[in-house]
Amino acid sequence: MIYREAGQFKTSYPADRAIFPIVQDRYFVAAIALAAFVAVPLLASEYWLVTIMLPFLVLSLAAIGLNILTGYAGLLSLGTGGFMACGAFAAYKLSTAFPELHIIGVFALSGVITAGVGVVFGIPSLRIKGFYLAVATLASQFFLVWLFNKLPWFTNYSPSGVISAPPRALFGDVFVTGSSATPEAKYLFALTAVCVLALLAKNMVRGNIGRKWMAIRDMDIAAEIIGIPMLRTKLLAFAISSFYIGVAGAMWAFIYTSSVEALAFGIERSFQVLFIIIIGGLGSILGSFLGAAFIVLLPILLSNAPQLIGLQIPVDMVTHLEFMIFGALIILFLIVEPHGLARLWSIAKEKLRLWPFPH
């Protein structure tokens, strides 16, 4: 009864283009934002902030990046892990080579560097598509991770290959990276960064560039004939996508794990982010968040649920179960709802709009 748009008329095109055109949605989003920025840091335990909220935020950001490339521009990539590693190591090199550089500058620049690398690996996308491109992106995955593992320059000649992220402050002595920063500070910094970047991404995908990407995704030949420049638009998708993924990689190393290691960005990471966007919804910014929440929460649920009902399952069994459940879910989602959780959410809203009188 409350969720109604009757009587809300849009009188201008900007109003019609708003991200949340319905008043109730705006209240809802305001409530979520309030909860995220105020209630969570006040109420959540350190465990929740560090092991759930931080990976959730970082993976959401990576998923937005991959969604731009795969969900919007239709270019399938299995190289997400490699690009995250690129962002992480770029941030490490930048912050150690230029200790004066502000942390926001470090993250932004590591995104830009990753964007450059992404463009290089995106060049073959002009001539190849679909599975061929997916295999080509595997090259970036394996090559980049190998590169960071093998060349000691990237780890500043650390003997173990594992290095801890340098602590950096946002202003004064409010540290937001490294192991000495408080979970609350890390969380609020990550949340702000992810929210701002998500908003920018939303603006892009609802604007002219977003339409160009979707046009290429839906029918590339027609897109070319109506005059969308193929190479430039595809490379732009690679650049923007890699920027987001690079920043996500830098945040993973600097904020979430506080250590920089190439092993964290193996092929499994690429699949994880791909699963997020399939489950959350291809071509949806909201879906990137929903999918990330799902992927982060499911393993925790799986390892805790059996104990709650008094069952004891060995750890490796849980890992295998996780594999099976993810696999089955992917298939289920592709069959039942290829647009993922985001689509289910909008169907629910549609129902709610009509409830309780469906006619």
Add this chain to the structure above:
Amino acid sequence: MEFLQAVFVDPFVSIYEYPLFFIEVLIGGLLTGVMYSLVALGFVLIFKASGVFNFAQGAMVLFAALTLVGLMEYGLPLWAALIITVGIMVLLALVIERVVLRPLVNQEHIILFMATIGITFFLDGFGQMIWGSDVKLLDVGIPQDPIEIKGVLINKFDIWAAVIAGMLVMLLAVFFQRTRVGRALRAVADDHQAAMSVGIPLKTIWAIVWSVAGIVGLVAGIIWGSKLGVQFSLALIALKALPVLILGGFTSVPGAIIGGLIIGAGEKVAEVFWGSAFGGAIEDWFAYMLALVFLVFRPQGLFGEKIIERV
């Protein structure tokens, strides 16, 4: 300067100085390539008949090998374990056709591809849940000792692997060219709709093709498993079959074989003679980079047909 010498001079010098060693490396690489080809062959079969890029082929190799070893650990003789495993692979094909392919028929190829990634994860988890995740030794009686031919050391096992692979390919060729089912398969590969309209049952064909791919996976699993032990990393090695496909083209059986040989030999030679210049372990990415470079110049593969786009 040092680096340039290590890349452009030293490897050729050592090849020139130790030709026998080079030949050994080359043959070892070619025989590894045979095994890549075996995995790639499974991909090609399914892609030809159903247009599905089956990412799960590697998982099928692992699953088949795990099942075989698991059954043998229960004390079954090899022949019984083999028969049961073949049965399970056929059953798996039927289930995949019914549960995954049929509901997704007429979906975009990329969706089907992602569904096979789902199958991959399910199978990897399922296989290890039933049979455990520790490394298992598989011994089907293939000799492992090296022999010397004209000064070149070759492992007997590799020769056996090549012979088995060759026999399998010939068997498949006969199956495709001479049997009724084989003809139907080729018809489906050429044009789904036309094949359906002359009364070829698409669903049966798909089930058969996935079964055959499962059996090819079993053979690959036996050979890989005997060499390296049956373990999770088998599924990852199967990823190497992907660049093989890029080289050979997705629809070409000879392409899969030659592509496998090129990748196998290429990455071994590169690793042994050039690896140290780059810091080692270039095997990890060499195949993919080779494929990437190849893609830029010849996107349709060695044997693929050039695609004419129409509107």
Add this chain to the structure above:
Amino acid sequence: MAERRFGEVILAVQDISLSFGGVKALTSVSFEIREHEIRAIIGPNGAGKSSMLNVINGFYHPQEGSITYKGVTRSRMHPHHAASHGIARTFQNIALFRGMSTLDNIMTGRVHKMKANVLMQALYWPARREEVENREFVEHIIDFLEIQAIRKTPVGRLPYGMQKRVELGRALAAEPDLLLLDEPMAGMNLEEKEDMCRFVLDVTEEFGTTIALIEHDMGVVMDISDRVVVLDYGEKLADGVPAEVREDQAVVDAYLGVAHD
């Protein structure tokens, strides 16, 4: 119908030959299109009509011949160049972006009019005015084609006739000087055909757009086109006003299937 005045030659193709492998699709075809006219290209199946359109907008590259567009002669067009210099088209098999709404599909026709870079778009406000201006133009087209009700519907869910109309809208959004229509009425029922005829005639009248169209329905072609060029087996058979072409013996033979000997 108000008398339209034809202008200069906007596009001329000279001795165009195109082949795929050994198969000849077009053999030494020449004709011209004048400003503001409706030029029909007709012919039996496989006559090379679609290939001709593909040559004009640069999707196919002819082996021989040249194309003169707006006074500039080239041996071949490039799709991107054609699109940015005022050639828009629709397709025989609808080539809409299925995942996007009607509005977004038509907006893609405006890509050449929108200059804001990615950063401006990401920040939203710098690109807002441009977006709104183009939206206003697109809304005119939506009104013109009477598709207001399906503005936000994904085009994949629309019936065939509506999709054809949206595709016309996307082409019109580019404000083309030359509009290529590849069988705009194929597969339509009588009512839909009449609607489409009306739109085609209104387009030339309201916007002064030059139209080259391929059509199978001879009745439609003779009614709405100013001049007709007839192709058969990739060669030009006849060229002239509808009344002339109708009387041409070679054309009649081609359509009635007289044995070629």
